Amino acid sequence: MNAPDLSCATDLPADRSACAARDAADPLARFRAAFDLPEGLIYLDGNSLGPLPRAAATRIEAVVRQEWGAGLIRSWNDAGWIDLPGRVGDRIAGLIGAAPGSVTAGDSTSINLYKALNAALSLMPQPTGRSVILSDTGNFPTDLYVAQGLCAASGGRLHLRTVAPEALAGSVDGDTAVVMATHVDFRTGRMHDMQAVTRAAHAAGAAMVWDLAHSAGAVPLDLAASGAECAVGCGYKYLNGGPGAPAFIYVRPDLQDRVPPALSGWMGHAAPFDFTPDYRPAAGIRRQQVGTPPILSLSALDAALEVWADVDMAALRRKSLALSDLFIALVERDCAGFGLRLVTPRDHGQRGSQASFACPADLGGGYPVMQALIDAGVIGDFRAPDLLRFGFTPLYLRHVDVWDAVDRLRQILETRRWDDPRFHARAAVT
Template structure:
């Protein structure tokens, strides 16, 4: 047995989160794609079966009250809140990440302008939206649409360059907490403070950090945030996203997508809209109950788990994997894009490799599942709740064999 394999066994034996692995449906595959789709928690199928057969099948319409369907968006939001450093009543679950980005960004511009909107609304001269130039494409598309709707000019900027483009005309800034290609972690506290110093609002996309590391939304004064639940939160394919609105902004949150579910009297069926109080303002239409309650069940795996210990294991796993890659892979075959500094690292390792798509296909055939991003980036996501150090060592060893 190699020294690194023996070290992996020793690290797994001391792993305080090691017992969580048995709460997921896993096999002999090394699954390092939880940054795209988290593994299935083992108890979820039974819970979903109950939703279908008893709640829907037997109780039917009564389940909106008796099974708590109606309050699910806020109830589940309160369960996600501690994982992103938010207090109760600040998060609502529903819709997709893209829809929530649109709601958050347009609402941020409206708040920055004092509640006015439209192409001629330049209150205080705030007619610019700054967007992360390295963002996931959909966020960029949504930002373009939000800019057209609000009459703003769109300014793409790399996160490190954002402070230099902020000014009196900035209304809102949309940033990713971690780069989806490289896993680079951006400075949420520092950039949020810079945005506020310019009199603008900060909107953060947490898709690649929630459930992998501390976020501190309340602590750092983030205005609005969105995120998906099917990556590190393991909510299942297409599980509903969430929207965070800082408590002090909730009475000014003016959604561009008002719906009957966000009405102060949703069953009053009044023709005029009056926004609900608090987190329900972020709702739109009827909640997607099946996937929402699957997500609620999935969140049970977080019982008794602290985000700080998840972060500690994430850093230990990625450090160990990088050591194994350095030891096993012939020099010059891959280039790590993952920041060395822990403060700049998310929970994935990105390796630049010629022919990355074909390399990943062969890795999958050999039982190591990650993914790649064109043209040449191999991505390996490390979900601390179920990825072991033995997984990390085996993945690096198989990568070396594949490249050889």
């Protein structure tokens, strides 16, 4: 299925200078200056943690020293802290094809997924025979864990069923209450057809919940057109909001006042500062808020999102595919004979913004290869059991970076530099 195909080799740049020429003509090249990138480092891990936007560092200093330091509690009103979840949510809405007022930011992806699953389940008529949360085996583990916990708490009423990713749309049936899927597979980069899977869910009478963690800021999205009931995603990957940045939750506008909040927290109350003893949910997406907004991290994410106001998402997608096409072709040409096997779809319609290669056992299963590559100044990541994973973030990544990254990978494989014992020692985070 993924046998090497070098039919595009004639389009490969002849040398590094040809890559530099492509970069000189790149309409997105100016955005690289918006990021504080370490000199000499090639960063191919923005699909795990985005780099530091210069605007975020400036904003955090201002929030700490001026808004918190001088403004103190007055900044909830004077600096607009109280409105940050909605303001950040609206910025994200513009990137995922959602209407203003349909997204709020805060909490983690896992917490928001729990809320989204509960919201979707609440739309099922009661009593109902629908008892299945349907997902796929390529879904991110935490999503499956959250669904497993929800099923356990249901006392046997709900069950999680997983199928192969390519079988997801065809597996929705009359027992399915909710289809839960991650749009882009975190391991392989395989991308679901959002419209087709959502249509299949709705045709069978089920609700749809999407996880956009590896999609938002990476591929063009039209969430509103899909008709999906709910979606979630994180702020620290392609959105560059910083480690542990707040996540987001989307609820379709026509459903927002119908779904009860799974976590009836203070900030989701209709009038939190009335301090009444009984909960009354706020109108709209704000009822999905729970606790006090994390102002420092929300401010960093808010600043990081400013760059997107001027980004052409179609141009971003074209460059993403060009970079990943180049990387795949160069690896298969220059690293041939070492057993690396592409697991990412070649088809542009099925590929997110990453490329993953499986490593054979005689390369240590991949982990030491990645550690040696990181030591050589190319940061990607390893995903068990044997994947070298590389993310392509067009706002700051260049064609020369791809050329240089593959050249360093080739050298590491040819010299067996990866077999140094220090590269075999497993760290806590891979």
